[in-house]
Amino acid sequence: xxNIDTCRRPRVLAGAAVLLCCFAALSNAGAQVYPPPAPPVYxxxxxxxxxxxxxxxxxxxxxxxxxxVLPEYRAPTIIVAAPAMGSTLPDDKPVAVFRFMTNEPLDxxxxxxxxVSVDGKDRTPLFQLAQSEAWGRLAEQTETLTAxxxxxxxxxxxxxxxxxxxxxxxxxxxxNSVSATTKAGDKAKQTKTKILDAVLxxxxxxxxQ
Numbered sequence: 001x002x003n004i005d006t007c008r009r010p011r012v013l014a015g016a017a018v019l020l021c022c023f024a025a026l027s028n029a030g031a032q033v034y035p036p037p038a039p040p041v042y043x044x045x046x047x048x049x050x051x052x053x054x055x056x057x058x059x060x061x062x063x064x065x066x067x068x069v070l071p072e073y074r075a076p077t078i079i080v081a082a083p084a085m086g087s088t089l090p091d092d093k094p095v096a097v098f099r100f101m102t103n104e105p106l107d108x109x110x111x112x113x114x115x116v117s118v119d120g121k122d123r124t125p126l127f128q129l130a131q132s133e134a135w136g137r138l139a140e141q142t143e144t145l146t147a148x149x150x151x152x153x154x155x156x157x158x159x160x161x162x163x164x165x166x167x168x169x170x171x172x173x174x175x176n177s178v179s180a181t182t183k184a185g186d187k188a189k190q191t192k193t194k195i196l197d198a199v200l201x202x203x204x205x206x207x208x209q
Contacts, residue, residue: 074103075164078156081133083170092175094138094145098154100164101132113157119150138170145172 078100083089089096098116102109109132116123118138127136138152139145149169157163 073107073158073160073162075162076100076102076109076156076158078154078164078166080152080154080166080168080170082135085168088171088173089138090175091144091147091172094170094172095135096138096152096170097133097135098127098166099133100156102158104158104160104162107158107160107162110157110159113163114155116152116154118145118152147172147174 078098080096081099082095082097096116100109100114111129114124114127114129114134116127116134116136116138123136123138126138126140127134134154138150149171151167152170153165153167155163155165
């Protein structure tokens with residue numbers, strides 16, 4: 001038994017040494033750094049490969065490629081067409097007219113976005129819309145606006161979502177005051193016409209003499 005053990009021991013040690021050498025060789029092979037593969041060389045005149053979608057680099061990320069920028073849409077224009085600036089409205093007929101237009105040919109007006117408020121109260125249901133204007137009352141039929149200035153705000157947007165607004169101060173006066181002012185203006189106009197007719201008549205007489 002002693003002789004058999006003595007003969008097997010060198011074989012076991014030799015096997016262990018072989019295993020250690022193999023393990024060390026595998027470790028060295030895994031730790032070795034290989035150079036990156038060289039890009040393929042194409043013959044002269046060969047078309048370069050195209051980037052497959054969606055791996056195409058975005059515009060502006062590669063040298064010499066212009067960067068595409070989306071255009072900025074402009075807000076529409078909306079104004080108070082009536083009453084004119086500085087004029088007044090009677091309390092029994094407080095009617096206003098708004099006109100609007102888009103500043104972008106490819107961004108039309110969205111009429112459903114039109115809104116009007118008077119002193120912070122929504123008056124949109126009182127207005128009617130056409131292609132480029134809206135008109136309506138600033139108060140209900142049964143409601144009378146107090147005499148004096150009132151803040152009127154109108155707003156409208158385009159299909160792209162750009163919005164424009166206008167704010168104006170409209171002065172309301174009593175219906176009696178408007179009637180008196182209108183009558184005074186008509187009387188002054190009639191007087192001016194009579195004076196002009198008299199001057200023309202006198203000029204005709206002097207010419208024929």
